[in-house]
Amino acid sequence: MANIPTDRKYTKDHEWVATSGKDTARVGITDYAQRQLGDIVFVELPKxxxxxxxxxxxxxxxxxxxxxxxxxxLTGTVATVNEGLHDEPEQVNDDPYGDGWMIEITFTKPAELNDLLTAAQYEAYIAQSAD
Known part of the structure; x- marks a missing residue:
């Protein structure tokens, strides 16, 4: 089974969100998603x-x-981009929840956090998708 940390929220599109302040969060793709994709060779990120x-x-x-x-x-503005992924996109495969993060955002609609999945809900979702 995929690695699913409990300290963050998830989308059904396989992104994770780790809030780091009142209105800031780090975003990346899940371990499950990177396994499905295979070896990552390029990551295109916003500005x-x-x-x-x-x-x-x-x-x-x-x-x-x-x-x-x-x-x-979440609705918001890109505050920081993980520039390291330009030279080392494989970090998404190697450490999707750590060095493989993609962007940090300042989100503007905190209520949207309530619609994201918990780790347990995400695990159930991918288990159901695999059936």
Missing amino acids: KGDRFEITEPFGSIESVKSVSETYMP
Whole structure:
């Protein structure tokens, strides 16, 4: 089974959200998602200051198998981009919840956090999807 830390929230599109303040959060893709993608060779990320609505694509991940979009888990503005992924996109495979994070955001609608999945709900969701 995939590694699913309990200290963050999840989307059905396989992004994770770790809040780090009243209105800030770090975003990446889950261990399950990176396993499904296979070896990641390129990550396209937005620019600092870019604004997105919830569920809007904010970037893409290219693996040896396919190209997949990444989706904004919360409405907000990009505060920081993980520039290290430009040179080492494989960090998403190696450490999806650590060095493989993608963006930090300042979110504007805190109530949207309530619609994200807990670790247990996400685990049940991917188990159901695998059936």
